Amino acid sequence: MNLLYTYQKFSIFQSDVTRNFQVDFAGKSVSMSFCELLSFREKLKRIDLQTHFEGADSVEILSLCNKRHLFIFDTLDIIHLKELVRGAFISMAYQNVLV
Amino acid sequence: MKDIARQELSIHIEVMDMLNDQIQKEAQSSTAYLAMASWCDQQGLENSAQFFYAQAEEERTHMMKIFRFINDNGGNAMAPATSAVNHDFTSLEEVFSDALAHEVGITKSIHKLVAKSRAEHDYATDAFLQWFVTEQMEEEQTMRRALDILKLGEKMSLLQLDERIAELNTAQ
Numbered sequence: 001m002n003l004l005y006t007y008q009k010f011s012i013f014q015s016d017v018t019r020n021f022q023v024d025f026a027g028k029s030v031s032m033s034f035c036e037l038l039s040f041r042e043k044l045k046r047i048d049l050q051t052h053f054e055g056a057d058s059v060e061i062l063s064l065c066n067k068r069h070l071f072i073f074d075t076l077d078i079i080h081l082k083e084l085v086r087g088a089f090i091s092m093a094y095q096n097v098l099v
Numbered sequence: 100m101k102d103i104a105r106q107e108l109s110i111h112i113e114v115m116d117m118l119n120d121q122i123q124k125e126a127q128s129s130t131a132y133l134a135m136a137s138w139c140d141q142q143g144l145e146n147s148a149q150f151f152y153a154q155a156e157e158e159r160t161h162m163m164k165i166f167r168f169i170n171d172n173g174g175n176a177m178a179p180a181t182s183a184v185n186h187d188f189t190s191l192e193e194v195f196s197d198a199l200a201h202e203v204g205i206t207k208s209i210h211k212l213v214a215k216s217r218a219e220h221d222y223a224t225d226a227f228l229q230w231f232v233t234e235q236m237e238e239e240q241t242m243r244r245a246l247d248i249l250k251l252g253e254k255m256s257l258l259q260l261d262e263r264i265a266e267l268n269t270a271q
């Protein structure tokens with residue numbers, strides 16, 4: 001397992017053996033294929049934090065990996081997760097440059 | 100560490116995001132042209148209606164082209180949501196001038212995509228987009244020709260002008 005990126009209480013690892021990614025959500029780990037990671041990224045991208053700051057929403061319910069997992073995140077979690085995924089993809093892009 | 104991301108996804112991730120945005124724009128174009136077709140139909144301008152029905156379908160094929168490209172390359176194509184479009188026009192000229200303005204906007208968006216794929220060294224997407232660059236040029240030319248026809252024929256009746264729009268349908 002290789003660590004790609006850590007941010008606050010969240011981390012993303014990559015396994016060269018299974019070709020999967022592992023996302024640690026403060027205690028709970030979820031294994032994702034690359035495709036599932038992409039869709040997780042897309043779901044985060046579509047969350048408009050502005051609605052949180054305007055007080056309309058304060059929690060987000062995210063279903064991951066084709067509804068295998070269900071998470072409830074607060075505003076701060078979402079900010080951290082957006083940063084986590086951004087960092088992980090940058091870290092992967094750097095692999096591309098280094099190899 | 101293996102470069103799994105690169106092995107799974109042949110295109111640059113941020114370029115993929117922009118391609119997904121472009122999918123939405125093509126879908127939005129299709130809806131906008133459908134509204135224009137409907138207006139023309141209601142005015143009894145059959146040739147113009149036919150022209151915009153064909154445009155609406157063409158925009159959908161543009162959308163599908165990008166959609167397939169993303170998924171074929173390991174990405175995550177997103178089915179687009181479209182927002183409300185304008186159904187009210189005061190003249191046929193206004194319809195075509197809106198259509199031209201719309202196409203110019205789409206051209207700019209395609210050019211931004213080309214610039215981004217080059218900046219990220221995503222030459223596969225760059226090559227894929229060349230078809231769209233040419234297509235946009237042709238679409239702008241068609242809309243401009245329609246506007247020329249309408250301007251030339253200020254003394255003609257609306258139905259006579261619609262007859263001349265038929266020339267564009269055969270040229271397409």
Ligand SMILES: [Fe+2]
Nearest residue numbers: 125128158161
């Ligand atoms: Fe188009």
Ligand SMILES: [Fe+2]
Nearest residue numbers: 128158202238
């Ligand atoms: Fe178009």
